[in-house]
Amino acid sequence: MAEPNWSNPENLGPLVNTSSDEIYPFIDGLGDLYFSSNGKVGFGDFDVWNVHLDSLGQSEPKLLGARINSSFDDFGYIIHSKSGLGTLFSNRDAKDNYAPIRFQ
Amino acid sequence: MRSALFIGFFISICTGNVFAQNTAKAGYFFEERNFAKAAEILQKVHNSDSNSALAYVIAECHRKERNFQLAQSWYKRSIAWDEPFKFEGYILNYIQQGSFKKAKDFLETEKDNIPSAEYQQLKQMISNNEGLKSKDSLWVLAEDEVIPIFKHQEFAHHTSNDVFESEKPEFVISSIYPDKIESPKILRQNESQSEDKSETHIFGLRHKGKNIGIHILKDENDFSYYVYKDILDEFYSHEHLDEVKSQHASIKDGELINVIETPLFKNDRAIKYPSFNKEGTVLIFASKELSGSYGGYDLYRMVWPSPIGLTLKILAL
Numbered sequence A: 001m002a003e004p005n006w007s008n009p010e011n012l013g014p015l016v017n018t019s020s021d022e023i024y025p026f027i028d029g030l031g032d033l034y035f036s037s038n039g040k041v042g043f044g045d046f047d048v049w050n051v052h053l054d055s056l057g058q059s060e061p062k063l064l065g066a067r068i069n070s071s072f073d074d075f076g077y078i079i080h081s082k083s084g085l086g087t088l089f090s091n092r093d094a095k096d097n098y099a100p101i102r103f104q
Numbered sequence B: 001m002r003s004a005l006f007i008g009f010f011i012s013i014c015t016g017n018v019f020a021q022n023t024a025k026a027g028y029f030f031e032e033r034n035f036a037k038a039a040e041i042l043q044k045v046h047n048s049d050s051n052s053a054l055a056y057v058i059a060e061c062h063r064k065e066r067n068f069q070l071a072q073s074w075y076k077r078s079i080a081w082d083e084p085f086k087f088e089g090y091i092l093n094y095i096q097q098g099s100f101k102k103a104k105d106f107l108e109t110e111k112d113n114i115p116s117a118e119y120q121q122l123k124q125m126i127s128n129n130e131g132l133k134s135k136d137s138l139w140v141l142a143e144d145e146v147i148p149i150f151k152h153q154e155f156a157h158h159t160s161n162d163v164f165e166s167e168k169p170e171f172v173i174s175s176i177y178p179d180k181i182e183s184p185k186i187l188r189q190n191e192s193q194s195e196d197k198s199e200t201h202i203f204g205l206r207h208k209g210k211n212i213g214i215h216i217l218k219d220e221n222d223f224s225y226y227v228y229k230d231i232l233d234e235f236y237s238h239e240h241l242d243e244v245k246s247q248h249a250s251i252k253d254g255e256l257i258n259v260i261e262t263p264l265f266k267n268d269r270a271i272k273y274p275s276f277n278k279e280g281t282v283l284i285f286a287s288k289e290l291s292g293s294y295g296g297y298d299l300y301r302m303v304w305p306s307p308i309g310l311t312l313k314i315l316a317l
Helices: B004-013 B017-031 B035-045 B052-064 B068-080 B088-096 B100-109 B116-129 B189-194
Strands: A022-027 A032-037 A047-052 A074-079 A086-090 A099-103 B200-207 B210-218 B225-228 B244-252 B255-261 B272-276 B282-287 B298-303
Touching: A022 A074, A022 B282, A022 B298, A032 A074, A047 A074, B017 B035, B017 B052, B035 B052, B052 B068, B052 B088, B068 B088, B088 B100, B088 B116, B100 B116
Parallel strands: A022 B272
Antiparallel strands: A022 A032, A032 A047, A074 A086, A086 A099, B200 B210, B200 B244, B210 B225, B244 B255, B272 B282, B282 B298
């Protein structure tokens, strides 16, 4: 029997991807995919969106709320699903300074 | 970094010679995220010959500068034109002020002017945000504060483009780059098992049969953490990196199960920000160099064939 192997890379399609940038994917312990995009209408330039892995290609990603997203760049979102602790990076407090932000 | 929405607006605006030069200049400042300057330029060229799109872009510039009142006045001008109007910005302007009732009222007032799919999407957008306090409910970590989840002192640097574009090789097994982890803690397998019997997921890096680092995700603990030992300078070369293997396994009741090879990207500039699911069977990453791209960086998925459980190799710790 042939050994199993990884599938070829598959583009996640137009529900996720845009003509601009989708970056910083992160999959949490419950299978939710978080990523940042500057090609979707959001609060600022880069905003954080999420969609469950099982819904890829079927459901529109959801824009995370105003608690997470700001008028500026928000990316690098990571969350521990059980504790609810997470971090992201944002320049909401100073345009030229990307600082870590912790939330729960 | 480009925003397709606004590029589209600027292209549509630029079709008139009168506006072309200044709107192009404004577009540049918008790209540079100098929204105040972009708005200033656009407001100067705005006149009775302008269109809804121009007013909308001005409104968006003010919203991004958090000048919500000013933004609203421009949204109102934009919507006054007898042209297709995008409602997202107008509603986001309310949401960002925490004015959810106003956002809902506005949506209901304009319901007949909005395509039903867009209406539902906007309604959902309001609902998703409702109840959340706005912007300032988060706090910024002090420089010397350790991020509890990953115990990762240099996390800020990890996210900067400077690091990603550096010449250092990237031992990539997840969304964290181990060469940026300070003070790696050594943890051996028996230590990892002693605390609980819950299932643990583990990523391992191996070089010529020797472990050079592991990444453990423990389901029941409050945090995930990385454990590395002996990541030596000698590995900072393409030659050695080509020999590095990455594997994923689960530890259950002290046994390593479901060991699989995982893709390891060695300073491959086509691959950015890889992230695995906890089982190690789905990998999502960003790339702007693969076929089928919609533009810029796109996200891609690679999947380990289901069902998993075939023991290919044992990860010896």
